[in-house]
Amino acid sequence: MVKEGMDGVVALQSDISKIDGEKGELEYRGYSIHDLAEKSSYEETVYLLWHGDLPTKDELENFSKDLAKRRRIPPEVIGLLSSLPEITHPMVTLRTAISYCGSLDEKLHVIEPEENLEKSKEIMAMIPTIIAYTHRMREGKKLVHPRQDLDRTANFLWMLKGEEPDPLEVKALDTDLILHAEHTLNASTYSSRIAASTESDMYAGIVSATGTLMGPLHGGASQWVIEMLREVKKEEKTSPEDWVKKQVEAGEIIPGFGHRVYKEMDPRAKELKKLAQGLDERKGNDWCSISEKIEKAVKEEKGLYPNVDFYAATVYVNLGIPDEFFIPLFAMARIAGWTTHMMEQYKKNKLIRPLQEYVGEKEREYLSIEKR
Structure with missing residues (x-):
């Protein structure tokens, strides 16, 4: 039986x-x-995710210190970031930099459990630095280098903004990263496992995942959502409810709604909604008010619930994250899931190679070029 998009197909355990x-x-x-x-x-x-169990206090402390020591990126990578065209989307910059990091790894093609964990730590630690440096270069600002006295999320906000991070913002972003960290066989994770199944290197698998994540039907939806909210906000004479109705009547997609797997509201969206409400109240914004009206209207018009991207947009805009960095933030979180799945794939590997059903023409006669 053919299932387009592998809908409902169980591909692995x-x-x-x-x-x-x-x-x-x-x-x-x-x-x-x-x-x-x-x-x-x-x-x-x-x-x-990496080890299978929650850490003890000492294990977590040592783990955090280990990651913190790996935050600085090679000067060659900094040079790469500064040399890319100005029009380069930050997500393209990120995947290009990850690929470059792979070229600097002397053990690139060593696929062993200990080495895979080492690579995972390196990539995990460097991604926030790459994103923060990219932002500051685009703004024409001096680079703010990583600190080892801050946890991963606080350090990222420090490098991004160049000021001591607000504890409320740190907590909100850290929770957002937890919610985005892993989500079974979503498109980007599956692409990373396919790469691992060929015994390609971890950097190649992560590059594959970042490329897949960027699509507007996957991680790219978060940037699409904030663009939609800005558009609705500008429509002073049109209520959010009427805006939704017009979109539905025109057959347009409303980003941030619906999910291939969830038939109820995405549990991550529930948590993000709480974060968004708290940040809105703190910042004096009304993004949640608009979002809630859109949520209600979409439920009435199409019977769809918000997914993880919908309220993530309000969280990010309240944190002062530029629109084009929403997808890189998704990657900064999902690197946990990608690396975990790749390590699992390597351990019990079987080449992922599904079949297809051919529906094209058959038994065609080959004619020489003079007779065509």
Whole structure:
């Protein structure tokens, strides 16, 4: 039986994460995403995904220190960032820089458990630096180098803004990163596993994943959402409800709604909505007010619930993240899932190679070029 888009097809077994689409539930290694969002940190969540269990206090402290030591990027990569054309999207910059980092790894093609973990740590630690440096270069500002006395999220905001990070903003972004860290076989994760199944190197798999994430039907939707919210906000004579109705009547896609797996509201969207409301109140903004009206209208018009991208946009805009950096932030979080899945694939590898059903012409006669 052919299933377009592999809809409903079980491609492999994994013990990394679990989705119950009917109930709207998500778990990492058996832990509810709601518990992790409330009680955990991103670094602790990464440890859980990579090692299978939550760390002890000493294990987490040592893990965080290890990652912090790896934050600086090679000067060759800084040179690359400064040499790319101004029109380059930050997500293209990120995947290009990751590929370049691979060229500097002397053990690029060593595929062994310990080495795979080392590569995962290197990539995990460097991605926030690459993103922050890219932003500051685009703004014409002096680079702010990483600090080892801050956790991953606080250090990223430090490098991005060049000022001591606001604890509320750190908590909000850290929770957002937890919610985006892993999500079973989404398109980008699957592409990374396909690369791993060929025994290609980890950098190649991550480049494949970043390229896949950028699509507007995947991670690219978050940037699309904020563009939509800005458009609705400008329409002073048209209410959000009427705007949605016009879009539906015109057959247009409304970004941030619907999901291939969830039949109920995406549990990550529930947590992001709370974050967005808190930030809106703190910043004196009304993004959530507009978003909630759109959410209600889309539910009434199309029966669709918001997905992870919808309220993430409000979180990011309240944090002062430029629109074009929404997708790189998604990658900064999902690197946890990509690396975990690649390491799992390497351990019990079988080349991923699905079949196709041919529906083209058959038994055609070959004619010489003079007779065509």
